[in-house]
Amino acid sequence: MSKFISAYYHDEEDLIKGVRQIRNQGIEPADVRTPFPVHGLDKAMGMKRSRLTRVAFAGGAIGGLIGFFFQAWVFTVAYPINFGGKPFFAVPSFMPVTFEMTVLFAAFSMVIAFFIHNKLGPGAKTIIYDEQVTDDRFQILIEADDLDEPEQQRIEKALKEAGAQGIQLTS
């Protein structure tokens, strides 16, 4: 478990201002925790766009290919049956299953990738540094493992100047 300097805010406008201010001084917050989604926080934290869409594309492409070629194999090689005089390799009739497999794999790959990346899912341990964050407080976390004493004091001073309403060390 790592140690964090955590700073509290009671208002999301102050929080966004605070995040911007400490980032201007070269202090990168490890995470910001809020009881509800705050508009504009992503930009203030300088977060990059999520790469989840690429996972979705890869998952969808794999699902579509599996769906299509599995049917092609079943209906031409493994177990060819004549349906109403149609050819064995009948592409239009493969389309619904191909489409559904694309959607299914895209959705599942996104959920699974999201869980893995965020260490979530069944059996995951919930880490809450402060119960109040689930109710009405906003929290900035800054990693404090490798910080020496003066550096830590500098960060705490910067946080205080950025309007933090309470600062403490959590682990």
Next chain:
Amino acid sequence: MDNNTFILSKKVINISLIMIAIGLISLAYGYFGGLGAGRIAANILMNTFYFLGIALIGLFFVAVHAIAESGWQVSVQRIGEAMSRFIPVGGILLLALFSLGGLSSLYEWTHTEHLDAILLKKVGYLNVPFFMIRFFIYFAGWIILAWLIRKTSLKLDVDGDKFYFNRLRTVSAIFIVFYAVTSVTSSFDWLMSIDAHWFSTLYGWYVFSSMLASGTAVIIILLYVLKRMGYMTHVNAEHVHDLGKYLFGFSIFWAYLWFSQYMLIWYANIPEETVYFYTRLKYFNTIFFLNLVLNLAVPLLVLMTRNSKRMFAVLLPVSVVVFIGHWIDMYQIVMPGVVGKEAGIGLLEIGLTVGYAGLFILVFFHSLSKAPLVPKNHPYFKESIEYHTNY
């Protein structure tokens, strides 16, 4: 330059008049060049319906967002309103076509003296008096509701009165319900009855989804043209992104309905249904598959990423491709039934489309110059400007 009022410049008028002249010349060429009444009538029907559909989607765009009370579209709302002003023009052109002998060259069922058993069963719906009554009902409804929506929207812009905001929603809801029925029946009347022996219950939605995609493409193209002229400076990448999402989604929606219609007919393999695709696959092979490439493959693959929806450099070419693609879709809807295997794309087809496009942009820009370009007093105007979309 005052950005809030669109000034109809001489240049715009001249360009559109030249385009209309090209259309008239190619129509005269078709008439005197002996291309046949069927082909000329089919061209006029196809182009009128195509641009009428785009105009109706302009109105649909305004109405559907008014009901949903969405904010972002306020910045581009005037484009949709101005597009809807083409509806009466399209009505006059269709009426001229139908009254000047178009009916008998387009529709087999108007030749009442030799109807076969299948067509005799349909006489209750497919007869000329009832056809014209329906025609007037559609256009009366569309024109009155378009006028009401436009009027209410302009009154709302005077001081943002909530009364007009609610009334705009009510009128829009009436239009949506009316259009839900008439968009289906009008395409049954004017397009599906060309192949009167054939029927498909999905047809109305299929044509509607085609209009949705081409209408959205035209909104994007016109937005770009206006931005190039120096107007619409308040429209930013966020709004373009949403229009791009529409184009992407509606193209997939169109393909979904196209395929739903095709697969059921292909699977059931009943002669009275497959006859529709038989002619198209046999004599219009290239057009048939080009249709799918332009209207599904191009928007699906190109507009998939976020950045391509936000940049006009990518979105504009795709919009043009979709615009042409749905023209081709309309071509393969109308031509095989009326003209058959002699149909081609020549001077008449292309010239007449240029003429219709000229008429459309003349009506559009004229209507755009009649009202403030930026609905500054709309209750959601500020929301529209500050809008941002993540994905």
